[in-house]
Amino acid sequence: GVHKEGLLYEGKAKKVYTTGDPKRLWVEYKDDATAFNGEKKGTIRGKGRLNNLISAALFTYLTRQGVANHFERLLSDHEQLVRQVSILPVEVVVRNMAAGSMAKRLGLEEGRKLSRPVVEFYYKKDELGDPLINEDHIDVLGLARPEQVGQMKSVALKVNRLLSRYFAERDLILVDFKLEFGLTAEGQLLLADEISPDTCRLWDSQTQEKLDKDRFRRDLGGVLEAYQEILNRVGGEQNV
Amino acid sequence: GVHKEGLLYEGKAKKVYTTGDPKRLWVEYKDDATAFNGEKKGTIRGKGRLNNLISAALFTYLTRQGVANHFERLLSDHEQLVRQVSILPVEVVVRNMAAGSMAKRLGLEEGRKLSRPVVEFYYKKDELGDPLINEDHIDVLGLARPEQVGQMKSVALKVNRLLSRYFAERDLILVDFKLEFGLTAEGQLLLADEISPDTCRLWDSQTQEKLDKDRFRRDLGGVLEAYQEILNRVGGEQNV
Ligand SMILES: Nc1ncnc2c1ncn2[C@@H]1O[C@H](COP(=O)(O)OP(=O)(O)O)[C@@H](O)[C@H]1O
Ligand SMILES: Nc1ncnc2c1ncn2[C@@H]1O[C@H](COP(=O)(O)OP(=O)(O)O)[C@@H](O)[C@H]1O
Ligand SMILES: [Mg+2]
Ligand SMILES: [Mg+2]
Numbered sequence: 001g002v003h004k005e006g007l008l009y010e011g012k013a014k015k016v017y018t019t020g021d022p023k024r025l026w027v028e029y030k031d032d033a034t035a036f037n038g039e040k041k042g043t044i045r046g047k048g049r050l051n052n053l054i055s056a057a058l059f060t061y062l063t064r065q066g067v068a069n070h071f072e073r074l075l076s077d078h079e080q081l082v083r084q085v086s087i088l089p090v091e092v093v094v095r096n097m098a099a100g101s102m103a104k105r106l107g108l109e110e111g112r113k114l115s116r117p118v119v120e121f122y123y124k125k126d127e128l129g130d131p132l133i134n135e136d137h138i139d140v141l142g143l144a145r146p147e148q149v150g151q152m153k154s155v156a157l158k159v160n161r162l163l164s165r166y167f168a169e170r171d172l173i174l175v176d177f178k179l180e181f182g183l184t185a186e187g188q189l190l191l192a193d194e195i196s197p198d199t200c201r202l203w204d205s206q207t208q209e210k211l212d213k214d215r216f217r218r219d220l221g222g223v224l225e226a227y228q229e230i231l232n233r234v235g236g237e238q239n240v
Numbered sequence: 241g242v243h244k245e246g247l248l249y250e251g252k253a254k255k256v257y258t259t260g261d262p263k264r265l266w267v268e269y270k271d272d273a274t275a276f277n278g279e280k281k282g283t284i285r286g287k288g289r290l291n292n293l294i295s296a297a298l299f300t301y302l303t304r305q306g307v308a309n310h311f312e313r314l315l316s317d318h319e320q321l322v323r324q325v326s327i328l329p330v331e332v333v334v335r336n337m338a339a340g341s342m343a344k345r346l347g348l349e350e351g352r353k354l355s356r357p358v359v360e361f362y363y364k365k366d367e368l369g370d371p372l373i374n375e376d377h378i379d380v381l382g383l384a385r386p387e388q389v390g391q392m393k394s395v396a397l398k399v400n401r402l403l404s405r406y407f408a409e410r411d412l413i414l415v416d417f418k419l420e421f422g423l424t425a426e427g428q429l430l431l432a433d434e435i436s437p438d439t440c441r442l443w444d445s446q447t448q449e450k451l452d453k454d455r456f457r458r459d460l461g462g463v464l465e466a467y468q469e470i471l472n473r474v475g476g477e478q479n480v
Contacts, residue, residue: 105371106363106381118376123346131345134374136358141346 325422
């Protein structure tokens with residue numbers, strides 16, 4: 001059976017271990033919270049478990065809807081088994097409303113509905129603070145091939161359509177979210193990493209209450225309670 | 241005949257006046273130099289004249305090569321007559337080598353040749369510090385229609401091909417440059433504003449010496465001499 005081997009890498013939110021199987025990785029979700037490119041740090045006991053379960057539920061839903069992704073199965077309440085991919089160093093952000101860095105950069109009011117979803121690419125490189133880039137930058141930096149960029153964009157927009165509806169049915173507004181993609185050894189592009197309140201902005205449809213990482217970024221309190229509320233609305237542990 | 245009427249607006253580098261003719265504007269190039277979004281200021285006596293003459297020479301060349309632009313004729317050594325357009329609030333930058341903000345943002349060595357020209361769009365908005373944007377941002381902000389964006393991009397790449405060759409024949413490397421576009425009352429997209437050492441990075445092909453606004457930005461001295469050298473290489477006042 002699958003077993004945990006050596007630590008492959010440790011990121012800000014997860015530890016990734018090799019397994020006996022070269023195609024599979026063992027991901028452990030941590031309780032660490034970071035924001036503003038690592039400048040703000042904290043620990044939120046229980047966050048790793050909630051993000052692991054939420055991410056598993058969302059990837060499971062996306063698999064059912066035909067979106068190829070790395071998730072295989074839960075290993076424990078804070079661990080999951082995923083397909084090993086080489087992550088493309090491009091973060092793909094989709095936005096339905098102006099918020100966070102986009103609102104600030106472009107002088108827009110937070111919560112302003114955009115006339116259509118906006119896709120942004122960021123160069124995943126901590127030393128540079130993950131700068132916004134365009135498709136020409138991706139090409140000359142050799143971060144991904146133009147056809148992969150096109151694929152990432154169309155998958156991101158499909159995920160947006162699917163998750164916007166999925167969350168709307170659960171009284172949640174999907175304001176924006178970040179995706180990461182990777183390539184399998186065979187060159188297949190897979191949606192990877194995580195989809196959780198750490199990587200999505202989710203507002204309660206009725207009250208507009210923020211139920212995501214902005215509670216940590218902006219010291220609003222009740223971080224764990226918000227993440228627990230998201231897990232409840234995506235169906236708790238049953239749906240995974 | 242054409243005559244200068246009221247001041248329509250004064251920018252950082254030029255004053256723009258109405259004329260008796262609603263289709264034409266009187267542009268006066270100033271000796272003011274600014275950099276870093278107006279944070280650094282200076283006066284370089286004679287710069288207005290040089291940029292007016294250089295810009296006129298380059299627009300004249302582009303007209304001959306079939307690139308529709310606003311330039312009509314010189315009015316004096318520091319003034320020119322142009323077609324009135326409503327400027328689209330998008331600056332279009334084309335880069336052949338990494339330099340300036342791109343080198344810094346993406347961690348590239350200045351002067352690194354790019355595998356192909358990179359086109360960037362910036363939101364022309366001083367209060368926001370002219371942020372980098374993508375085509376989705378242009379669309380949701382309503383800054384230009386998608387087909388206009390496509391046109392700006394293809395004209396910018398054509399200008400890059402033409403001017404790269406033009407400057408190469410004059411022992412100059414066109415590292416990067418910024419263009420502005422506007423719409424006539426009839427809706428025609430015209431290349432507008434200026435093309436000068438204030439808006440292009442130009443390096444001597446032999447010595448790599450910077451012959452552009454970076455001499456001012458970086459306190460290298462010899463700003464006027466560099467701009468005069470560019471005017472000499474584009475053919476002095478004859479070619480206009
Ligand atoms: N299926 C996968 N295969 C390989 N690496 C992955 C996979 N999914 C996610 N990763 C990577 O695991 C690392 C750890 O995740 P995380 O702690 O979120 O890192 P970061 O600090 O970069 O946000 C990240 O580099 C992420 O891209
Ligand atoms: N043909 C034109 N019609 C109308 N406005 C123009 C034209 N060409 C340039 N402009 C505008 O003239 C203004 C003054 O130029 P400049 O001093 O360079 O301004 P800025 O401070 O914005 O760089 C700018 O807003 C520029 O976009
Ligand atoms: Mg992460
Ligand atoms: Mg200007």
